Amino acid sequence: MDSFLPGLNKQIYKTFILALSMLATIVAACIYFDIDTHLVTRDVTAIAQIHPLSGILSNFGILLWCAAASVCFFSSALVDKADHRTFSFLLSSALLSTYLLLDDAFLIHEQLAPKYLGIDEKMVFSFILIAVISYLAVFYRIIQNTEYPRLIIALLFLSLSVAIDLLFESWLWKKIGHWEFLLEDGTKWIGISFWCSYYVNTSSLAIKGRQPKIS
Numbered sequence: 153m154d155s156f157l158p159g160l161n162k163q164i165y166k167t168f169i170l171a172l173s174m175l176a177t178i179v180a181a182c183i184y185f186d187i188d189t190h191l192v193t194r195d196v197t198a199i200a201q202i203h204p205l206s207g208i209l210s211n212f213g214i215l216l217w218c219a220a221a222s223v224c225f226f227s228s229a230l231v232d233k234a235d236h237r238t239f240s241f242l243l244s245s246a247l248l249s250t251y252l253l254l255d256d257a258f259l260i261h262e263q264l265a266p267k268y269l270g271i272d273e274k275m276v277f278s279f280i281l282i283a284v285i286s287y288l289a290v291f292y293r294i295i296q297n298t299e300y301p302r303l304i305i306a307l308l309f310l311s312l313s314v315a316i317d318l319l320f321e322s323w324l325w326k327k328i329g330h331w332e333f334l335l336e337d338g339t340k341w342i343g344i345s346f347w348c349s350y351y352v353n354t355s356s357l358a359i360k361g362r363q364p365k366i367s
Contacts, residue, residue, distance in 0.1 A: 210256070213341055216348040217253035221246050227355035238358055241291045245351055248287055252347075255280070277314060298357070302350035309343030 182189050190199065197204050224246035231238050255261055261276035284307070288295065295303065316336040328335070 209337055209341055213344045214253060214257050216344045217249055217256060220348040220351040221249035221253055223352050223355045224249060227359050230359050232361075237291075237294060241294045242355060242358060244287060244291065245354075248283065249347070249351065251283075252280075274318060277318065298354045299350065302346050302353070306343045306346035306350060309339045309346065311343075313337070313340035313343060 178189070178192055181187065182192060197206050200206075224242050228239055228242035228246060231242060233239055255276075258264060261273050261280075265271040265276045266273055313336055316332070316339065321332060321336070
């Protein structure tokens with residue numbers, strides 16, 4: 153028990169440090185940008201005074217992005233470090249999923265990048281495309297030994313959602329009105345679902361030492 157307590161105390165300290173660091177960052181941001189604290193601490197639906205189920209599909213999608221990233225981070229910490237390729241694959245998958253999570257949660261490509269960084273939305277999508285293609289090129293030998301059809305389906309639906317957003321949004325709005333949002337966000341939701349499914353499955357097999365293997 154005594155040998156356990158020092159480790160427990162370290163975890164308690166680390167947790168406090170991380171939690172307090174977030175609060176300190178919020179305080180600094182509120183002071184620097186002159187923002188009322190409730191705008192960054194309260195729930196969005198409460199701030200906007202809208203129905204609590206508003207954005208429910210988007211919120212579920214963010215949860216799945218988070219699940220995929222968390223599982224990949226966790227499994228990368230558990231796999232045999234001697235297997236550098238598998239470790240790098242899982243860690244890179246976690247980082248890519250984390251960026252997609254942040255982009256979706258904070259509207260990076262839609263608002264933050266264009267408005268505050270002066271980067272056009274299409275340019276952000278181009279960066280994401282380059283990152284995904286580079287990721288697939290580097291790890292294709294591992295991916296081809298996983299249940300990759302799930303990843304292919306994920307990429308197809310996510311690409312379709314982006315295409316609707318960038319190329320067909322105005323045209324679809326004229327044709328089907330507000331149902332355009334269901335088409336755009338629905339295809340993204342299916343893509344995220346398959347993305348999460350693929351990485352949960354792949355991470356599970358990697359931890360068990362069954363996959364992925366380099367052929």
